[in-house]
Amino acid sequence: MTTVARKHEDEAVMAHLLRRAGFGATRDQIDQYVARGYEETVEDLLNPSHGEPEDQDLMDRYFIASVEARSVGHADPQWSWRLATSEKPLEEKIALFWHSLLAVGGIKLDHGLEMLTEIELFRRVGLGSFRTILFEISRNPGMMYWLDNQNSHKDAPNENYGRELLELFSMGIDDMGEGDYTEDDVKTAARAFTGWASKPTPPPFFLGPFPMEFRFDASDHDNGEKSFLGETGNFDGENIIDIIVKKRATARFIAMRLYLYFVSDEPDDEEIERLTDVFQETDGDIRSILRSLFNSDHFKSAAVRFHKVKSPAELVFGAARLTDRFDIPDMDSSLLANQSLFMGQHLLNPPGVEGWHEGEEWVDSGSLIERINFAASELGRVEAPGIRRMIELVELAGDDLQPEEFVEACLDAMGSIDLDNGSKAVLVEHAGQSGSMGSADRIVEMFQLIVSTPDYQYC
């Protein structure tokens, strides 16, 4: 490989990493990350310093109702702002992953503040041990309410949480609906979680919502002996989680979900088995699994680039971040979550306990129009600093570019993205048919055409 080709490949791989571990990156950011090095960038992404963002006070000031968010709609401005501006993109991306996998539905809960608390929980522990994640979500008052553990008593256990814990949150089921556990294991898990609930709070209708809190009621907990997945003891919920996380089925299920989320919509059995091994070797350390995933030749290969459908959140916040126009919370930033909703992903309100169905299911004729219109609108913001910089980069590529060079310069300026040869040929033909390619209007028009291609729906 020539030096130029090597450089191009390094940039393409880095751009790929930043699309998957975040929401994409600008051309300048890619250059900075390439200079830092691939593995070093992976480490930076995997090890964000967690804490209150410096601009949290501004967010709260301009959107005071989101401080005590009574509904998902009131909470939206908070997460929209983080998704649009966070400099810790994997922290937000992993929160989005767990938000769909360990889904709590905002409509039933009807407590925007608790939904934000849950997202913050995922930011805090989402890259750590899966045991911790499972333990903390099992003590999450919103989850307890959502899956009816309020109604699970030692004399009458409610199986909802125990069942979803096994089926959807950890061990999973196969295509035939079978898991590596029995119906008796579900019932035992339900018994072990009796007494785990959320504290009652006053209704929100006169003073607004109150923060939810977890409550363990020892008097309502089943202390009897239990047999679960082949082990017997006086198990409580924590013991159940300890047993679950040691099972290979759990390791495989989480490896599969991470693969589908970060790598490809089509599972690769060999790679998933390898990640399953990493899960078991590291006691389910999500950071270690992702390190292995991102650094693998499989992840870096051209075969998986642009073969994963962007979720609405990835498309909306990816395009918005390209504009680099959000330096202070405002009405525009607060409404970005609405765009994701229009495309089928209502953030803070997954459609059910299964979360969102991803991949090709994201796109239908209606959502496709929303996706194209939104992306074209964002890329048409000629006053936005990010768009101005992209125009400048194309102009710097030369003032007498040939159509093919012009299209390549635009693709590069947009963050080293690529199109298949068919789409590219159409754009090249268009570029060659109309006047000067050097004007800002023509450059922006090409940006908008690029985001209107089918290829742009993939990351």
Next chain:
Amino acid sequence: MGLENFSYSHTIGIASFLGRGFMNPVDVRLDSEGLLFVLSRSNAANKDVRVSVQTLDSEYMYEFGRWGTDPGQTTQPTAIVLDGDDRVYVPDEFMHNVSIFDREGKFLKRWGEFGAGVGQFNRPSGIAIDSDGNPHIVDHLNARVQKLSPDGKFISSFGTFGTEPGQFNFPWGISIDSEDGIWIADWRNDRVQRFTPDGEFVSMLGSSGSSDGQFDRPSGVHVASDGTVFIADWRNDRVQVFGQDGSHTETLIGDATLSKWCQEFLDVNPEQASWRENAGLFEQEKRFWRPAAIETSSDGLVLIADSCRHRIQIYNRASVLAEV
């Protein structure tokens, strides 16, 4: 610990998207006849903004300035003040202007546009009126205070961005004392600064923190007619009180009881009342959550906009009561 110089009186308010009640009240003012004007901020996208008018006995009267960008509407209102003729001024940080209404809520005019020039604003926030009837507007992203004439003509301005004395960092509230001294809640510098009527720096109160005399993003400042200084210590969820000499005298953390409107709501919704009883968070219910602004009356009332609890908590000042 009991209060030394104050006694809790009562609370007005209930969370409400329109009509009777408030949604994130960020400012509160009394008019010349003692009517209570409350500005509900809400989230702009939720469209529950408005100025509502009620008596101190919780009799709801009317509202105006609801959501929108047309004349007579507000989108992201930040503060209110009434002039000597009870005209109501409402800065709006989305439209970068100030709308003016008569006492009944009839729209009269609006001033300003986006920009950094004279008479232009970049997210105006607090507003106060001096003894000559001149509005002073905190032009917060321009890090300055603009003084306008009663008919909206630019007179002067002071302030620049920074952390030095006399500079501002996302200032919010403003109060003008009985000698036309200007007090600014220098929000992101965690301090309150005092200026002469001409904008010359005089002194400042506070530093970052949660001890007495420290602040975490002070949003509102109010200087009572006797010189007592009230500061809404926004992220510390309290109101601190200072004497004329700048010494800290007392801290209010919220003592709310159920308002008349809340009690009526619970009376006709017994399930909700039962739910509340079962939760039993009565102490938590009393406390401020992001108190944003303060108003006082000549007869000793102290009114505090408790923005995330959708109510106005009202105290009596013992010293003023004794004089009255």
